Amino acid sequence: MAKFQLNIGDPKSGKSFKTIVEGGKATLLIGKKISEEIEGGPIGFPGYIFKITGGSDKDGFPMKSNLDGPIRKRILTTDGQGFRIKERGLRKRKLVRGNTISDDIYQVNVRIVEMGKKKIDELITG
Numbered sequence: 001m002a003k004f005q006l007n008i009g010d011p012k013s014g015k016s017f018k019t020i021v022e023g024g025k026a027t028l029l030i031g032k033k034i035s036e037e038i039e040g041g042p043i044g045f046p047g048y049i050f051k052i053t054g055g056s057d058k059d060g061f062p063m064k065s066n067l068d069g070p071i072r073k074r075i076l077t078t079d080g081q082g083f084r085i086k087e088r089g090l091r092k093r094k095l096v097r098g099n100t101i102s103d104d105i106y107q108v109n110v111r112i113v114e115m116g117k118k119k120i121d122e123l124i125t126g
Contacts, residue, residue, distance in 0.1 A: 001022065001023060001026075002022065002023075002027050002030060002103055003021070003022040003023075003026055004020070004021045004022070004026050004101075004105065004107065004108050005018060005019075005020055005106060005107045005108070006018070006019050006020070006021050006043075006108055006110060007107060007108070007109045008111075008112065008120060009053070009111045009112065010112050010120060011111060017120055017121060019124050021043055021044070025043045025044060028042050028043060029043070029101050030101055030102060031100065031101065031102075032100070032101050033052070033099050033100050033101070034052050034053065034054055034055075034063060034065040034099040035051065035052065035053075035065065037049055037050065037051050037052075037113060038051075038052065038110075040116065044123065045116060045120070045123055046116055046117075046118075047114075047115070047117050047118075048112060048115065048120070049112075049113045050110035050111065050112060050113060051111050051113050052101070052108065053109045053111050054081065054109045055097075055101065055105050055107050055108040056097070056105070056106060056107045057072065057097045057104045057105050057106055058104055058105070061082070061095050061096055061097050062081045062096055062097065063097045063098065063105070064080065064081045064097065064099065065081070065099050066099070067096060067097075067098045067099055068098055068099060068100070069099075069100050070097070070098050070101070070104065071097070071098045072095060072098070072104075073095070073096065073098070074093050074094065074095050075093065075094060075096060076091055076093050077091065077092060077093075077094050078090070078091050081096065082096050
């Protein structure tokens with residue numbers, strides 16, 4: 001059974017909210033890719049529309065938006081997800097996860113695109 005930690009970013013207030021999505025609600029996220037928009041109603045946030053911005057798998061490896069599929073792969077990178085450059089021209093081989101959500105993903109990061117009628121913190125705590 002799928003279970004995800006959903007990190008919801010609110011661009012208006014600058015706050016982020018954390019909640020757990022599991023069971024049938026979590027299976028709706030499987031197969032979605034980074035930068036896709038999803039409706040919040042089926043996962044417990046009526047009226048909201050979210051955009052998937054990233055995530056990480058159960059072992060902590062980040063999702064990379066330009067690596068297709070749910071695979072984990074070692075790539076040679078110069079910048080971006082999972083790597084911060086310390087000096088100019090530095091490249092490093094890093095292990096990252098693809099851009100598709102699967103059962104192996106633990107954390108999914110989303111950003112609010114369209115607000116619902118109720119505030120997000122009321123829906124999480126209530």
